[in-house]
Amino acid sequence: MNRLSLLRAGIVLVLLVLVWLILDGLDSLLTGLVAAVIGASLFVLLHVPRPYHLRIWRLPRFVLFFLVESVRGAVDVAWRAFHPALPIVPAMIDHGVELPAGQPRMLLVSVISLLPGTLSADLDSDGKMLKVHAISEDPDIAVRTLQAQIAYLYGLIGTPRP
Amino acid sequence: MSLLLDAFAALLLLIGAFFYLAGTVGLIRFPDALSRLHALTKADNIGLLSICAGSALMAGELRVALLLLLIWLMALFAATVSAHLIARRSLRDAEDSGADAGKSPS
Amino acid sequence: MNWLLPGLILFLLVNLLAGLWRVWRGPSSADRMMSALLFGSTSVAVLILMAEWQGIRALRHVALLVVMLAAIIAITYVGISGARDKGSETNPDRKAP
Amino acid sequence: MVIDVFLALGLVVLAWQALIGGSLFRGIVMFIVFGMVLTLAWAWLGSPDLAMAEAAIGAGVTGALIMIAYWRLRRINAVEPRDPSPARSRLALVIAVLATGLVGAIGLAAVSALTGDATAARVMNETLPDTGLGNPITGVLIVFRNLDTLLEVAVVLAAYIAARAALGRESADLPLPPAPDTPLLTPLVVTLAPLTMVVAIYLLKAGSQYPGGAFQASALLAALGVLLVLTGRVGPAAAANWLTRAGLVIGTLVFCLVGLGMLVIGAPLLAIPGIWAVYLIEAAMMISIGLTLVLLFAGAPGLSGKRS
Numbered sequence: 200m201n202r203l204s205l206l207r208a209g210i211v212l213v214l215l216v217l218v219w220l221i222l223d224g225l226d227s228l229l230t231g232l233v234a235a236v237i238g239a240s241l242f243v244l245l246h247v248p249r250p251y252h253l254r255i256w257r258l259p260r261f262v263l264f265f266l267v268e269s270v271r272g273a274v275d276v277a278w279r280a281f282h283p284a285l286p287i288v289p290a291m292i293d294h295g296v297e298l299p300a301g302q303p304r305m306l307l308v309s310v311i312s313l314l315p316g317t318l319s320a321d322l323d324s325d326g327k328m329l330k331v332h333a334i335s336e337d338p339d340i341a342v343r344t345l346q347a348q349i350a351y352l353y354g355l356i357g358t359p360r361p
Numbered sequence: 362m363s364l365l366l367d368a369f370a371a372l373l374l375l376i377g378a379f380f381y382l383a384g385t386v387g388l389i390r391f392p393d394a395l396s397r398l399h400a401l402t403k404a405d406n407i408g409l410l411s412i413c414a415g416s417a418l419m420a421g422e423l424r425v426a427l428l429l430l431l432i433w434l435m436a437l438f439a440a441t442v443s444a445h446l447i448a449r450r451s452l453r454d455a456e457d458s459g460a461d462a463g464k465s466p467s
Numbered sequence: 468m469n470w471l472l473p474g475l476i477l478f479l480l481v482n483l484l485a486g487l488w489r490v491w492r493g494p495s496s497a498d499r500m501m502s503a504l505l506f507g508s509t510s511v512a513v514l515i516l517m518a519e520w521q522g523i524r525a526l527r528h529v530a531l532l533v534v535m536l537a538a539i540i541a542i543t544y545v546g547i548s549g550a551r552d553k554g555s556e557t558n559p560d561r562k563a564p
Numbered sequence: 565m566v567i568d569v570f571l572a573l574g575l576v577v578l579a580w581q582a583l584i585g586g587s588l589f590r591g592i593v594m595f596i597v598f599g600m601v602l603t604l605a606w607a608w609l610g611s612p613d614l615a616m617a618e619a620a621i622g623a624g625v626t627g628a629l630i631m632i633a634y635w636r637l638r639r640i641n642a643v644e645p646r647d648p649s650p651a652r653s654r655l656a657l658v659i660a661v662l663a664t665g666l667v668g669a670i671g672l673a674a675v676s677a678l679t680g681d682a683t684a685a686r687v688m689n690e691t692l693p694d695t696g697l698g699n700p701i702t703g704v705l706i707v708f709r710n711l712d713t714l715l716e717v718a719v720v721l722a723a724y725i726a727a728r729a730a731l732g733r734e735s736a737d738l739p740l741p742p743a744p745d746t747p748l749l750t751p752l753v754v755t756l757a758p759l760t761m762v763v764a765i766y767l768l769k770a771g772s773q774y775p776g777g778a779f780q781a782s783a784l785l786a787a788l789g790v791l792l793v794l795t796g797r798v799g800p801a802a803a804a805n806w807l808t809r810a811g812l813v814i815g816t817l818v819f820c821l822v823g824l825g826m827l828v829i830g831a832p833l834l835a836i837p838g839i840w841a842v843y844l845i846e847a848a849m850m851i852s853i854g855l856t857l858v859l860l861f862a863g864a865p866g867l868s869g870k871r872s
Contacts, residue, residue, distance in 0.1 A: 215762050221427045222528070222766045234765035238758035245797065246754045273407035276400050277383035280390060289396050305747045309441035312402050312448075318395060320448040322746060332395045332448065371471055374516070378475050378482075381509060385482050388489050388505060394497045397489075401501055405508045412512045416519050428527050429515065435534045436508060438755065442748045443504055443541030449746065450545050451497035477567050480604070484574055490593050491581065499593040503600075510600045514615075517607050525612035525775035528767075529603065532616055532784065535760060536624035538752060539791050540596065543628045546741035546794050547635035 207246070212239040251302055254354045261352045264359075265310060268345075272315040279334065287334045291320065294329045294342050303353050307346060314341050366418060373415030380408030394451045402444040409436055472520040476513055483509045500544045507537040571605045592630050599623030612775035613701045616767070620783030625857055628790045632861055635741060684708075696839040698773035705777065706845060707836050714823065714834070717815045717849050724812060724856045728865055738863030743796035753795050760788040768850055772839065778846035782853035789858030793867075800864030808855065808866045815852030819845050 215238045219231035279286055298304045304326055311319040316335035322328070331338050344360075351359035387400020413433045417426035486509075489502040511530045518526035578601055582594035599622035606615035688700065688708055697703045705713045731738070743749065764781040771777030792798040804812070822841050823834035836842060859867065 211758060215758055217427075218431065218759065218762050219766060221424055221431060222763070223770065224424065227769065230765070230769050231762075234762045234769075237765065238761040241761050242754060242758045245757055247750055269403065270407055272403040273380055273383070276387060276403045277380060280383050280387035280400055280404075285390060285392070287391060287396055289393060300747065302751070305751050308445055308746075308748060309438075312399075312441050312444045313406060315403075316399075318399050318402070318448055319445050320395065320452050322449075324745070326747065330452070332399075334396050334399050374471065374475055377512065378478050381479055381482055381512065384505060385486050388486055388502060394495050394501070397498065398501055401505050405505060409508055409512055412515060416515050419519055425524075425527070428531070432511065432515070432527070432531050432534055435531065435759075436511060436537075438752065439534060439538035439541070440504070440508065442538060442752050444501075445746065445748055446541060446545040446744060447497050447501055447504075449744075451495060454495070454497070473567060476608075477570065480567065480570055480574070483601075484570075484577075487578075487597070490590065490597060493587075493590070496589050499590060503593045503596050506597050506600050510604055513604055514607055517604075521610060523607075523610060523612055526607050526615065528763075528775070529607060529612055529615045529619055531763065532619050532780075533600070533603065533623075535756065535763070535784070536619060536787055538756065539624065539787050539794075540627055540631075542744070542749070542752075542791060542794050543631045545744050547631045 203252075204243070204246075208239050208243050211242045212236065215239060251299060251353045251355075253302070253352050257352050257354075260359065261348055264348050265313075268315065268341075269313040272313050275315040275335070290333045292331045292333055292338055294331050294339070296322070296327055296329050297346055298349055298355075300326050303349050303355070306349050306352075310345060310349075311342065314345060317341055370415045370418035373411050373418065377408045377411030377415060380404045380411060384408065395448055398444055398448055402440055406437060406440055409433055472516055476516050476520065479509050479513050479516070483513075496544075500541070504537060504541060507533060507540075567608060571601065571608060574601050575605060588634060592627070592634060595630065596623050596627040599627065613699075613777065613780070616775060616780040617783065620780055620787065624787050625783050625790065625861075628787070629857075629861055632740075632863075636739065636863070639739060695836065695842075696772075697842065699771060699775065699777070701775075702771045702777050702842065702846075706842050710819075710823070710834050710836065713849075714816070714819045717819060717852060720853050720856050721812060721816055724859060727860055727863075731863070738800070740793065740800065740862065743794065749795050753791060753797060756791065757788060760784055764788075764850070768846055769843075771846060772842055778849040779853065781846075782850040783857070785850065785854035786857035786861075789854065790861050793858065793862050798858075798862075799868050800862040801866035801868035802864070804866035808859075811851050811855040812859075813852065815845075815849040818848035 212235050215235035216231060219228075219234060223231060296304060296307065298307050304322075308319045308322055308329065311317050311329075311331060316333050317338040318332040318334075319329060320332040321330040323330075329342075331342060347356065348359050350356045381404070384401050384404035387404060388397050391397045391400055410433055413429040417429045420426070483506055486502050486505050490499045493499055511533050514526050514530040514533065518524065518530070575598065578594055578598040582591050582598050584591075599618060602622060603615045603619040606612075606618055688703060692698075692700055692703050695703060695707050697707065764784045767776035767781040767784065768778060769776075771781070789798065793800075822836070822845060826835045826837065827833055831837070836845075859865070
């Protein structure tokens with residue numbers, strides 16, 4: 200195990216202790232530590248080394264982007280649901296994936312479903328083409344913006360704009 | 362001040378309930394499986410966030426707030442993964458049977 | 468304020484049973500499954516509100532449990548509905564070692 | 565009050581739909597939803613212990629077990645997708661009337677039961693502090709009525725043995741659906757697994773004072789096991805190795821050893837010597853029940869590291 204994986208296991212351990220504190224308070228910290236160590240060893244057993252790691256100081260920006268966009272997505276879909284005419288134009292669009300495999304690509308696939316009007320429907324086997332299901336007109340810009348945001352989060356590009 | 366806080370918490374809870382309603386309306390009204398999935402995933406996610414936030418304000422306790430945050434994060438994770446998996450499944454089933462599951466003729 | 472929490476709980480329950488229509492109607496199994504997931508996330512919200520209303524902390528732990536199980540049910544569904552069509556001819560599974 | 569009525573009616577409708585379902589899959593989904601609403605009903609009645617057990621066992625693990633059974637039946641074409649309803653029998657009405665009568669009688673008995681001083685509940689509540697336990701449910705399960713609990717653990721073991729006996733030599737060939745090949749699964753498993761572990765251990769530990777306990781914890785662990793089996797991280801094996809065997813019997817074994825050990829030191833059979841024994845028994849039960857449920861899901865006598 201190299202130093203990076205060790206660091207990751209350590210972070211997981213700290214997070215699990217935090218979860219224990221949330222659940223149990225300070226009553227029995229020792230049991231919590233044992234539980235967290237068991238959980239963290241399970242993590243080490245299961246986890247696959249990931250070559251990309253996020254830039255933690257860029258996380259707040261991404262979280263903000265994500266929150267704003269998912270609220271917009273929810274408002275948009277609520278508007279369409281209550282609209283008497285049901286303004287929905289379902290379309291399936293293939294979109295190229297520029298992000299590398301692993302965490303960045305996984306983040307793209309999962310977050311797309313919460314943005315306004317887009318839903319990740321399928322990723323082909325080599326992960327280069329993402330089928331996006333859309334209910335509004337043009338999902339292209341949304342997907343491109345998200346890709347840029349994720350690439351920026353992982354330090355792959357210098358600016359969060361496409 | 363406390364009254365204002367309570368009113369804000371109540372507002373958040375009401376907003377949450379509204380989004381849950383929107384999700385259900387979408388689930389019933391939208392024309393095909395994939396569109397319905399849009400409604401559910403997006404509306405429920407914000408609905409739960411709003412309810413968690415309102416409830417955390419009402420409880421006024423850090424541990425409760427963190428637990429609710431954990432619940433929301435797990436729900437977010439579970440919802441996005443299952444939305445993708447179900448969309449994918451229904452798409453491939455449609456391709457297998459030659460039927461039309463939310464595809465436009467493009 | 469007293470009516471707010473029970474009112475919301477009732478509202479969400481009604482909402483939940485309205486979604487039952489989609490489980491009943493289908494038409495595809497994906498529709499049924501996603502409505503079940505809607506039930507899951509609505510249940511979580513109801514449990515959180517009940518915890519607040521009744522002052523029982525452990526109900527929030529129940530909510531956490533429901534959230535963690537929802538993902539597992541979804542993956543089971545995808546597994547079982549997935550290999551169904553091709554299963555008979557290709558047998559994609561393992562042979563016993 | 566409105567909520568009580570609503571929940572009760574909803575449960576009846578869901579139970580009816582789960583049984584009657586127009587298609588078998590609809591029945592399964594109705595059953596899962598029934599489990600969720602039952603969870604809410606227990607929560608509304610103020611019993612988080614039962615709500616947890618129902619969520620984890622009723623909706624979660626049983627739902628997964630029924631789905632995998634459905635998939636296997638479809639594979640061997642044992643089920644016609646359109647006509648799942650069994651043949652009607654004339655006995656059905658008689659059985660229905662008798663069952664309703666029984667439920668009604670139990671309900672009447674429960675309503676008219678003594679709530680005053682003479683009940684066992686009062687005695688238990690008075691003696692509970694002596695045991696060091698704070699959660700009366702764990703008190704009943706492990707201290708006051710532990711012969712019942714011991715038999716429950718034994719029943720789970722018996723279920724595994726019965727399943728193996730019924731399957732015979734074929735059990736190694738029960739199919740499992742292939743793992744869905746999406747990049748999202750690995751992060752999900754890697755996140756859920758450690759978290760589930762911590763929450764399960766918390767439930768076990770909390771069980772002595774707060775809602776929780778071995779059954780809830782084991783159901784959660786079983787759900788994790790099901791996830792690992794479905795994603796191919798853990799596969800079925802043709803034979804149980806010694807570790808699996810030990811895990812299967814440890815619950816019954818530890819319970820019996822503690823119970824019998826009391827005879828040696830002159831205490832009554834199955835007396836519980838202290839809070840440490842409660843934790844020991846509960847931990848052993850958690851391992852056995854969780855493991856058995858996963859093995860029943862995998863339809864195999866044992867587990868191996870990875871599915872090929």
